[in-house]
Amino acid sequence: MTPHVILRIIAKFLIPLIALFAFYVQFHGDFGPGGGFQAGVILAASVILYALIFGLEAAKEAIPPSWVRIGMSLGVLLYGGTGVVTWMLGGEFLNYSVLIDGYPAKGQHYGIIAVELGVLLAVASVMLAIFYAFGSRQPDLSEEDW
Amino acid sequence: MDFLSFMPEWLITHGAAVLVIMPLLLGAITAILPSERLAWFVTLFVTVFSTVTAFAILLVIFGGETQLYKMGGWDPPHGIAYVIDGLNAPIIFLICSMALLTTLYGLKSVVAEVEPKKRAPFYAAFMLGMAGLLGMVVTGDAFNVFVFLEVSSISTYVLVAMGASRDRRALAASYNYLILGSIGATFFVIGLGFLYMETGTLNMADIGGILRNLDGGSRVSMVAFGFITVGLGLKLAMFPLHLWLPGAYAHAPTMVTVFLASTATKAALYLMLRFTFTVFDVSFDYVFTVLTFIITGLGCAAMLLGSLSAIFQTDARRTLAYSSIAQVGYMLLGVGMLTAMGLTASYVHVLNHAVIKGALFFALGAFWYRYGITRTEDFAGLGKMMPWTMGAFTLGGLSLIGVPLTAGFISKLQLARAALDRGWEWAVVVIMVSSILAIFYIGRLLLAAYFQSPPEIDGEVVERNEAPLIILIPMWFLALLSIGIGIYYSDFVVQLGQNASDVLLQGDRP
Numbered sequence: 001m002t003p004h005v006i007l008r009i010i011a012k013f014l015i016p017l018i019a020l021f022a023f024y025v026q027f028h029g030d031f032g033p034g035g036g037f038q039a040g041v042i043l044a045a046s047v048i049l050y051a052l053i054f055g056l057e058a059a060k061e062a063i064p065p066s067w068v069r070i071g072m073s074l075g076v077l078l079y080g081g082t083g084v085v086t087w088m089l090g091g092e093f094l095n096y097s098v099l100i101d102g103y104p105a106k107g108q109h110y111g112i113i114a115v116e117l118g119v120l121l122a123v124a125s126v127m128l129a130i131f132y133a134f135g136s137r138q139p140d141l142s143e144e145d146w
Numbered sequence: 147m148d149f150l151s152f153m154p155e156w157l158i159t160h161g162a163a164v165l166v167i168m169p170l171l172l173g174a175i176t177a178i179l180p181s182e183r184l185a186w187f188v189t190l191f192v193t194v195f196s197t198v199t200a201f202a203i204l205l206v207i208f209g210g211e212t213q214l215y216k217m218g219g220w221d222p223p224h225g226i227a228y229v230i231d232g233l234n235a236p237i238i239f240l241i242c243s244m245a246l247l248t249t250l251y252g253l254k255s256v257v258a259e260v261e262p263k264k265r266a267p268f269y270a271a272f273m274l275g276m277a278g279l280l281g282m283v284v285t286g287d288a289f290n291v292f293v294f295l296e297v298s299s300i301s302t303y304v305l306v307a308m309g310a311s312r313d314r315r316a317l318a319a320s321y322n323y324l325i326l327g328s329i330g331a332t333f334f335v336i337g338l339g340f341l342y343m344e345t346g347t348l349n350m351a352d353i354g355g356i357l358r359n360l361d362g363g364s365r366v367s368m369v370a371f372g373f374i375t376v377g378l379g380l381k382l383a384m385f386p387l388h389l390w391l392p393g394a395y396a397h398a399p400t401m402v403t404v405f406l407a408s409t410a411t412k413a414a415l416y417l418m419l420r421f422t423f424t425v426f427d428v429s430f431d432y433v434f435t436v437l438t439f440i441i442t443g444l445g446c447a448a449m450l451l452g453s454l455s456a457i458f459q460t461d462a463r464r465t466l467a468y469s470s471i472a473q474v475g476y477m478l479l480g481v482g483m484l485t486a487m488g489l490t491a492s493y494v495h496v497l498n499h500a501v502i503k504g505a506l507f508f509a510l511g512a513f514w515y516r517y518g519i520t521r522t523e524d525f526a527g528l529g530k531m532m533p534w535t536m537g538a539f540t541l542g543g544l545s546l547i548g549v550p551l552t553a554g555f556i557s558k559l560q561l562a563r564a565a566l567d568r569g570w571e572w573a574v575v576v577i578m579v580s581s582i583l584a585i586f587y588i589g590r591l592l593l594a595a596y597f598q599s600p601p602e603i604d605g606e607v608v609e610r611n612e613a614p615l616i617i618l619i620p621m622w623f624l625a626l627l628s629i630g631i632g633i634y635y636s637d638f639v640v641q642l643g644q645n646a647s648d649v650l651l652q653g654d655r656p
Contacts, residue, residue, distance in 0.1 A: 069178060076174040080167060093163040095219035 004053070011053040018046035026120055030109065036116035040123025047124075048131050056135045068128045075122025082114045153202040161203045162215040162228035165196055165238065166281045166294075173273030182265035186253060189269045193246035193276075200235075200242040207235035208645070214286075222286070223352045229286035232645030236493075237283050237416050240500055241409045245276045247620040251508060252401040254614050258515055259399040261311040268308050272405070275301035279413045288425070289348045291417060292335050295381070299327045302410065306398040312514075319393030326390040330380030337373030340366050341425075354425045362430035371432060374421055375441075382414035384441075384478060385448035388471045395467035396520075400511025403463070407470055407507055408500035415477055415496060419489075423650040428484055442482030446576045448475030453583035457590070462513075462522050465587050466506055469546065472580060473499045479576075480561055483568045489647035491560035494639050498553040498631060502545045505624035509539035512613035512621065525591050527600030527608070535613050536595050538625035543588035545628040548581050553631035553639075560640065 022043035029035030051059030083094040091098035096111025098104075150158075157164065169192050176185045203213065207230060215228040230238065249272075260268050278298025282291050303324045309316030342348060344366045345356040357363050376387070383391040391411075395403050426433045452472030459465040473495070480492025512535045513519045513528065529536045545552035558577060565573035600608045612618075631639055 073174040073178045077171060080171040080174070083167065084171070087160065092216055092219045093160070093167060094217060097219060 007053055011049055015046050015050055018049065019043060022046065022120075022124075026116065029116055030112065036119025037123050039116075040120045041127060043120065043124040044127030044131070047128055051131065051135065056132075060132065060136075063128065065129070065132050068125045068132065071121050071125030072129060075118045075120070075125060078118030078121060079115050080118075082111055082118070086111070150202055150205055153198075157199055158202060158206060160215065161199050162213055162230055162284050163217065165199060165203075165242070166228075166277055166284055168192055168196065169273040169277040169280070170297075173270045173277060176273060177267055177270035179266050179270075182256075182262070182269075185266040185269040186249070186256075189249050189252075189273060190246075192273055193242065193249045196242040196276075196280075197239070197246045200239040203230055204235045204239045207232055223347055223349050226290050227286040227349060227351075228284045229351075230284060231649050232642075233420065233649040234283045234416060236497060236642045236646070237412060238280060240412065240497060241276065241279050241283065244405060244408045244500065244504060245272075247504065247623065248401045248405045251404070251511070251617055251620045253616050255400050255511055255515055255617065259312045259401075260308050264308055264311075268305070268399075271301040271304045271308075272402070274298075275305060275405070279409055283413050283416055286350050287348055288338050288341065288350050288353060292331065292338060295331055295334065295417075298410065298413070299331060299381075302394075302402075302406065303327065305402040306394050306406075309398045309402070312399065313397050315393070316397035319390075319397045323390040323394045326380055326387075330377045330387075332377070333373045333380070334377030337370045337375075337377060340370035340373065344370065350420070350425050354427070357425070357430075358427055362427075362432065367426075368432045371422075371426055371436070375418070375436060378414055378418045378421065379444075382411045382418060383471055383474055385444045385451065385471065385475060388448070388452075388474075391471060392464050392467040395470065395507075396461055396463040400507065400514065404504050404507045404511070407466075408504040411470070411474060412496050412500055415474070419481065419493075419646075419650060422481075423489075434484070437482050437484055441478050442573075445475040445478030445482055446573070448472055448478065449576055449580040450475075450583070453580045453587065456587040457583060459587075460522055461520050462510055462525065462591060463507075463520055465522065465591070466503065466510065469584065469587065470499075470503060472584075473503070473546075475580070476557070476561060476577070479573060480564060483564055483570070483573075485564060485568055486644070486647045486651055487560070487564035487567050489650055490640065490643035491557060491564045493643035493646040494560050495557035497639055497642065498545075498557045498628070501553055501624050501628045501631065502542050505538055505542035505621055505628060506546065508617070508621035508624065509535050509542065512617050515617065516611050516613055517608075522591060522594065524601075525594040526598035527595070529596040531600050531608060531610055532612055533610070534618055535621065538618075538621045539595075540592060541625040541629060543592060545632070547584045547588055551629065551632045553628040553636075555632055556636045556639065560643070 022039045025042060026036060026039035029039070047059060047063055050062065086095050086098055087093060089098040094111070094115075096108040099107035099111050172188055172192050176188050179185050179188070207213065213230040214222070216222065217226040217228065220226070256265055256268060275298050278294045278301060281294030282298060285291055285294060303320050306323055307317055307320035338348070341353055344363050345353045347353055347356065357367060380387045395407060398406065422428070422433055422437060428434050428437065449472050452468050452475060456465045456468035456472065459468060477492045477495050480488045480495065482488070510520070513532065516532060517524075519525070519528070545554040548554040548558040558581065562574045562577055565571070565577070602608070
């Protein structure tokens, strides 16, 4: 039998809920406190919990470090890309009002959603990258290897 | 201007944001690029494009305009404003053009100094650092300054640590820089917090207006000024806060050293000018006292002790690093005079020193590239082994000492005149003594290079082995530029300095 049965069962139950809560915080950001940064941290926490219970290797299989690296850049690009789109539509950088012609309020709504998604992606990836980096550190050199 | 008619209208109006955003986004793309060659080309594209844009903006500003860019279309006191005027336009151009030159240089030197897997991320971090520096110079929002300060600092720590594949001490140097830099940034943001408490706004122009109405404000803004001065002092390596600098300059990859030496401390000095003269004002008692007594004193101490330490270093890169600390002292002395002439001299020296130190560090990197030399005693015979590189080093060195017809002479002359104008004869003596010390630390290297014979290995004299062309071009460009400034363009550079001091001292004089 594998050890820590209770931990494993509870974690299996909690992890999807944590991830779901992350998306709740993400999309609730339009109406109240919350948003991409908090959601990103919570989303990363669900993966980190998985890694703590099932091991770093299993977590790396589920979410490979190469994805994490791409996610970091993609998040920034999604944020900045929104700004570039507003440039192309003739506004200032990140002036969401121009996103939808004639409906500045709607444009701002979609603009902020895109930007927050970028933040979510970037923050979650960076958190995971930091965790992977510390988690997979090589043990210290032994005396003979000097 | 003819040049301006080639530039699209859109690029001029949105230039302030383009300069910051483009390296930021392309840096993020570069981070996931597989090939180092591709990463280099992206960096080259970004730097060329930024340099052209910055030059166009410089021309527009030189015509007497001030550019205001509203981020996201929000109006300034609430939204973030990017402001370009006579004070920061030359610094912006300096950062972009130095980034371009170091990128050219990096084609060969990064291959030699950074391990293969890290080269594409190296360029990504380089672009992020450039974006951070440009951001903190362009922005007119005090908190935005902090954000970009952190962007540039964090990428700089990474860049310095990348020198580890050449020299493991880079890791310790980077860690030192990380700790001290973070303390500096923390002090800066604490100061901003106090300022926000006093004025309730983060827009620099707005803070300035409110503080002037309050006639300097209460003790809160006094404390804010103290924290901001110390925080920025750490970043610009003001004398007793310079301990991170020699290690970081000595062990970083050459491309990073050049970029840091000629832009990072300059951007921090720009911020200090901006904060002390336009956000705060020299008519406030506490600002006046701090600048006249403390900043001037620390500047003079830096000039003497920095130059003195430079003489006793065994590593040539550390010699130049300590010389940088001394040169920051010159700039601080000019600021401490609080006169238009002093500020002009200080600003001219910011530009000149960037050119001079760039050339010198380029040359040191080339010596390492060919012969793995960094120690001063190994300079023997370099004049015969690498005549062209040593030639550039000599020109840069003479300029650093302040020999007539060089850029260094122009800035020292300006500074001495300003000191006499202020009635500070002793300051002229300090400048002279520091320059004499510079003769020692540069002369020591030149003597070894030209009057000693090349070393013999296994009975054979080491052969001449000149640096590759792509390394020589940026080096000689800067070396010739420092002579060019001394002979032809001194008026132009001084004019830039005067424009800057006009911005700083507009309206209310002390």
